[in-house]
Amino acid sequence: MNIIIGPPGTGKTSALLSLVEKHIKDGIPPDKIGYFAFTNRASNEAKERACDIFNFDSDGLPFFRTLHSLAFQQLGLSRSQVFNEDQKKEFGDIMGLQITGKSSFEEGSFSFSKKGDQILGTIEVARVRGVTAHSQWLKDNSDINWYEVDRAERGLSEFKKQRHLYDFTDMLSLFVAQDVAPALDVIFIDEAQDLSFLQWQLVNKLQEKSKHVYIAGDDDQAIFRWAGADVNHFLSLEGNLKILDQSYRVPQHAHYLADSIVKRISRRRQKFWKPQPKEGKLYWHSNIEHIDMQEGQWLILARNNYMLSAVEQQCRLEGFFYQRNNRKGVSETLLEAILSWEQLRKGGKITIAQVRNIYKYMIADKGVSKSHKSLRAVFDDTLVSMQDLSSSYGLLTTTIWHKAFDRVSDKEKQYLIACLRRGEKFTKEPRIKISTIHGAKGSEADNVVVLTDIGQKSWLQMQKDPDDEIRVFYVALTRVKENLHIVQPTTSRSFVL
Numbered sequence: 341m342n343i344i345i346g347p348p349g350t351g352k353t354s355a356l357l358s359l360v361e362k363h364i365k366d367g368i369p370p371d372k373i374g375y376f377a378f379t380n381r382a383s384n385e386a387k388e389r390a391c392d393i394f395n396f397d398s399d400g401l402p403f404f405r406t407l408h409s410l411a412f413q414q415l416g417l418s419r420s421q422v423f424n425e426d427q428k429k430e431f432g433d434i435m436g437l438q439i440t441g442k443s444s445f446e447e448g449s450f451s452f453s454k455k456g457d458q459i460l461g462t463i464e465v466a467r468v469r470g471v472t473a474h475s476q477w478l479k480d481n482s483d484i485n486w487y488e489v490d491r492a493e494r495g496l497s498e499f500k501k502q503r504h505l506y507d508f509t510d511m512l513s514l515f516v517a518q519d520v521a522p523a524l525d526v527i528f529i530d531e532a533q534d535l536s537f538l539q540w541q542l543v544n545k546l547q548e549k550s551k552h553v554y555i556a557g558d559d560d561q562a563i564f565r566w567a568g569a570d571v572n573h574f575l576s577l578e579g580n581l582k583i584l585d586q587s588y589r590v591p592q593h594a595h596y597l598a599d600s601i602v603k604r605i606s607r608r609r610q611k612f613w614k615p616q617p618k619e620g621k622l623y624w625h626s627n628i629e630h631i632d633m634q635e636g637q638w639l640i641l642a643r644n645n646y647m648l649s650a651v652e653q654q655c656r657l658e659g660f661f662y663q664r665n666n667r668k669g670v671s672e673t674l675l676e677a678i679l680s681w682e683q684l685r686k687g688g689k690i691t692i693a694q695v696r697n698i699y700k701y702m703i704a705d706k707g708v709s710k711s712h713k714s715l716r717a718v719f720d721d722t723l724v725s726m727q728d729l730s731s732s733y734g735l736l737t738t739t740i741w742h743k744a745f746d747r748v749s750d751k752e753k754q755y756l757i758a759c760l761r762r763g764e765k766f767t768k769e770p771r772i773k774i775s776t777i778h779g780a781k782g783s784e785a786d787n788v789v790v791l792t793d794i795g796q797k798s799w800l801q802m803q804k805d806p807d808d809e810i811r812v813f814y815v816a817l818t819r820v821k822e823n824l825h826i827v828q829p830t831t832s833r834s835f836v837l
Contacts, residue, residue, distance in 0.1 A: 341547070341554075341555060341580070342553065342580045343554075343556075343578075343579045344556040344557075344584065345557070345559075347558055347584065347818075348561070348819075349589025349784070350588070351588055352530070353382075356554065357386065357393060360373060363525070364394065373401070373403065374522070374524045374526070375530070376410060376529050376530065378534045378535065379531070379782075381782065383409070387401055387405075390404060403522065407539055408511060410515075411508075411511035411542065414515060415511060415514055417511070421504060423506060428440075431496060431499045435456075435495050440454055459484060459492045462482065462484075463476075463492065464507075467538065468536040468537065469538075469568045470537040473493050474486065477489050512541075513538065516541045516545060521542075521548070521549050523549045526551065526552040527550045527553055529553075529556065530556050532556060533559050535569065535573070536569055537570045538568075559608055560611075560814055563811050563812050583612075584613070585612060585613045587818075588616055589784055589818070590818050591821070592615045593619055593620045593622040595615035598818050602811075604806065605807050605810050605811065607807070620820065620823060621824070622826070623826065625826065626827075627827065628650075628651060628654065628791065628827050629654065634762070637771050637785045637787060638787045639774075639780060639783060639784070639788045639820075640773070641776070641777045641788065641819065642775075643776070643777055643791065643793065643794045643813075644793070644794065645776055648664055651774050652669070652774060656669065658758070659757075659761060659762040660759070660764065661759050661764040661770045662770050663773050665776065666775075677697050678741050678745075678756070680698055682741065684729070685726065685738065689725050691720060691721050691722065692715060692718045692721070692724060695715065695733065699715075700747065701745035701747045705736075706746060707746060708735055709736055715733055777813070778812070780819060785820065786822045788824055792813070792828065792836075794809070794835055796833060798833075799833035812835075
């Protein structure tokens with residue numbers, strides 16, 4: 341076994357793909373190489389980069405995927421057999437539980453809008469950890485009655501059995517039980533510090549049939565233990581160890597600060613890595629309002645979702661174009677409509693599909709006549725100009741978008757106009773991104789702001805076991821490429837850097 345430790349910004353994915361290239365040059369067919377990542381984003385990125393490097397199409401790398409996707413493929417399941425949100429709601433109705441099937445990350449734990457979702461979350465985490473639901477319920481210190489969890493667990497099993505449905509955890513369990521691992525010559529397991537007990541069992545099955553095994557990750561960045569990740573398993577691995585020791589992202593000042601806190605972790609692999617040559621700059625603030633964010637790319641990180649609301653409000657008031665947890669401050673369809681409209685007003689052409697989107701924001705017989713229904717007979721990819729729309733497709737105005745789009749709320753208009761006055765560009769990638777630290781893992785930016793306040797629940801947990809919080813803020817500090825801004829605590833519940 342080969343163990344590769346990749347500290348922040350050290351080019352772990354590039355190093356792994358170099359090894360993929362080496363094995364291909366040694367004569368191993370691409371379809372005998374498995375590259376398995378923790379998230380869809382990571383696996384897709386690796387696959388896209390590999391296709392570019394080797395000039396393959398995606399079909400040429402069938403085993404570049406997530407572990408869940410591998411289990412789904414090897415078990416020969418169909419989409420109709422996957423336990424989906426609607427079926428979760430149906431199950432909830434039968435059990436008398438409100439279930440949305442949705443969860444979010446907040447304070448380093450699952451945040452659920454309904455009690456039914458919380459119950460399912462307890463059951464799910466227990467399964468991936470390989471423990472009983474009762475022990476997980478005790479660990480969660482939940483105010484939910486154990487009887488409700490027990491009843492839901494038994495009911496859920498019967499519901500899926502009767503309908504021949506499988507959730508992602510079922511797929512992993514069946515993969516292990518039926519031993520359907522493909523016989524691959526080489527396997528790569530990326531972000532291994534985030535794997536759960538159950539996922540490690542799957543990896544073991546892959547290892548048994550593989551000639552070359554590479555396990556890559558970084559225990560210092562293991563921030564999903566609350567979701568079932570088993571960092572202790574990663575720490576216990578033995579084999580040929582390689583530590584990537586040169587960061588191409590993190591500047592010197594940020595590195596020194598991050599290194600000083602990560603050494604507080606009680607159990608970790610000792611590792612030494614060098615920052616990039618740039619010194620970078622480190623700033624300390626008492627309030628985020630004191631930070632000048634008028635120019636450049638920014639990543640604003642908070643430990644808790646509720647702290648992002650104040651940041652979001654500031655962005656809207658000041659006219660900064662932003663996105664929060666991967667959602668832009670304005671809807672994607674409205675943004676597309678504005679960009680398309682401006683293209684028309686500059687004399688360009690757009691597709692009929694884009695026209696249909698624009699017309700959604702116009703009032704009939706004011707911005708557009710009822711005759712625009714003639715668009716139904718036109719192909720989506722047909723290109724048209726402003727003159728074409730005015731003469732043939734019911735357009736009644738050519739004024740600026742915030743006067744033409746009457747179906748946009750005044751609140752949205754005011755925000756977007758404030759952005760325009762500031763000179764913001766409505767690009768597909770906003771220059772300011774605000775996110776929880778957990779949601780930003782894998783991200784980077786020239787300028788990073790870290791808010792050090794933490795919530796009551798996290799603060800209490802930190803008093804018992806500080807390691808998880810140390811790792812969280814280590815990840816936050818190492819997202820930066822140039823300028824790091826630390827916002828000092830405003831409450832007594834804070835992480836001390």
